[in-house]
Amino acid sequence: MLWIPDIIIQEDASDSGSVIKGPHLTLNSSGWVFSKAQQRLTYTCQLNLVKFPFDTQSCNITFTSMSSDVHTMKLGTLTNDTALTALSELIMITKGEWSLRSMEVVRDRTTNGTKSYLIYMITLERKPxxxxxxxxxxxxxxxxxxxxxxxxxxxxxxxxxxxxxxxxxxxxxxxxxxxxxxxxxxxxxxxxxxxxxxxxxxxxxxxxxxxxxxxxxxxxxxxxxxxxxxxxxxxxxxxxxxxxxxxxxxxxxxxxxxxxxxxxxxxxxxxxxxxxxxxxxxxxxxxxxxxxxxxxxxxxxxxxxxxxxxxxxxxxxxxxxxxxxxxxxxxxxxx
CATH class of the missing domain: 1.20.58 (Methane Monooxygenase Hydroxylase; Chain G, domain 1)
Incomplete structure (x- = not known):
């Protein structure tokens, strides 16, 4: 059996049917196990429309565990902010009226020492x-x-x-x-x-x-x-x-x-x-x-x-x- 951590997105407002998990796992010689899942995310974000349509919005995507505390599971990333932003721009299919400006990562942020949070701060710029x-x-x-x-x-x-x-x-x-x-x-x-x-x-x-x-x-x-x-x-x-x-x-x-x-x-x-x-x-x-x-x-x-x-x-x-x-x-x- 393989244990998969119960990772959730706090701002997620989509249903469970939008998640598609990969049927296969990847195991390399160093002991790392990779599991893939695709999800169409609908999440909430507070927008500031004072300068609409010349506005720039910053939204957070927060990953955390439902049951595990910080001593059991610690969240982190494999790439830095620059590589993550370039990769995101490369794989984005539809951008609509928004363009990705930057993506910053706040690593291993804890709240009262109970849970580990991984926060992606995404900055989007509207095309006016x-x-x-x-x-x-x-x-x-x-x-x-x-x-x-x-x-x-x-x-x-x-x-x-x-x-x-x-x-x-x-x-x-x-x-x-x-x-x-x-x-x-x-x-x-x-x-x-x-x-x-x-x-x-x-x-x-x-x-x-x-x-x-x-x-x-x-x-x-x-x-x-x-x-x-x-x-x-x-x-x-x-x-x-x-x-x-x-x-x-x-x-x-x-x-x-x-x-x-x-x-x-x-x-x-x-x-x-x-x-x-x-x-x-x-x-x-x-x-x-x-x-x-x-x-x-x-x-x-x-x-x-x-x-x-x-x-x-x-x-x-x-x-x-x-x-x-x-x-x-x-x-x-x-x-």
Whole structure:
């Protein structure tokens, strides 16, 4: 009979059906006996996802005996850490989104002098390129598009709808992020902070576009009312001048021809004066066309332009500072 030690893995969460023991033993001339077993291991590991997807995780695989104490059985390894890491990389079939960074061994560690523990400290590094291409870069691109939307003319009416479209696109990416991250994480990951911050910045930009649109429309309404009132006053004044009746002395014919301001042929002179005054009115309107935009703009439109310019510069500074902080604190540490 051959005694095989009862070695277990403490972090093992797989069933017993995943273990396949080799049917043969190897015995060499020095007295060493080798027994082989294959196991698909499912084990628990506490992950720190603060820097996801630029995170590096360290997990332990602990070997110990169920019944034997440290005096009966002492666990150890035949190879050093470097050889073990190289061998593990060689025989790994599927790596998925992880790459093996290192594997360290803590030899013969005991707890209260009762049992011997052999601990493999495995360091895994996530491959972030998939998340960068599908998630981080599109969010940055949407933020740049929101900055570029400030150059869209407010009079076109497409600026606000364009910003709302960007906000809806970010909302779709937030739904994808919900499926990526586990809900049991205590601290907020950097990628969630990144998404929420961009969503908040674009949301504030949409509110600013609504305010500017309201002020611009209010300025147009005020300009139209002021222009209509001015034209009405001018028309009334001209009508009073044209249709002003002669005085009592003129009706009685007591005014001498030398002191009469109107020609003797009154209907023809009236038409002539009306044409002259129409030409004067047209010339006056043409001379004031240079200041038309300024008069229509009014105080509301000037305020809208000031708010738009000031907000753009503050928004640009905030975005640049935010991207710098994200790069230094999150992305740079992952490469």
């Amino acid at each position: 390129m998939l998340y960068v291409v599908n998630f981080i870069i599109p969010l940055s691109y949407l933020l740049v598009l929101d900055l570029a939307s400030f150059f869209i003319s407010q009079s076109s009416g497409e600026k606000l709808s364009f910003k709302v479209t960007i906000l809806l696109s970010i909302s779709v990416l937030l739904l994808i992020l919900q499926d990526m991250l586990p809900s049991t994480e205590d601290s907020l990951p950097w990628i969630a902070t990144y998404c929420v911050a961009i969503f908040a910045l674009v949301g504030i930009s949409v509110l600013e576009a609504m305010l500017v649109s309201f002020l611009t429309e209010l300025g147009h309404q005020c300009g139209k009312k002021a222009k209509g009132s001015e034209n009405a006053r001018e028309d009334i004044q001209l009508e009073e001048d044209f249709h002003k009746e002669p005085s009592g002395d003129e009706e009685r014919g007591k005014v001498t021809p030398e002191k009469t301001y109107m020609p003797l042929d009154w209907p023809v002179a009236h038409d002539l004066l009306k044409r002259i005054l129409d030409e004067v009115k047209a010339a006056r309107l043409q001379a004031g066309s240079k200041d038309k935009d300024k008069n229509e703009r009014g105080c509301c439109k000037s305020l809208a332009l000031t708010v738009d310019y000031v907000f753009f510069f503050l928004y640009l500074i905030t975005v640049v500072l935010f991207l710098m902080i994200v790069y230094v604190s999150w992305i740079k540490t992952g490469f």
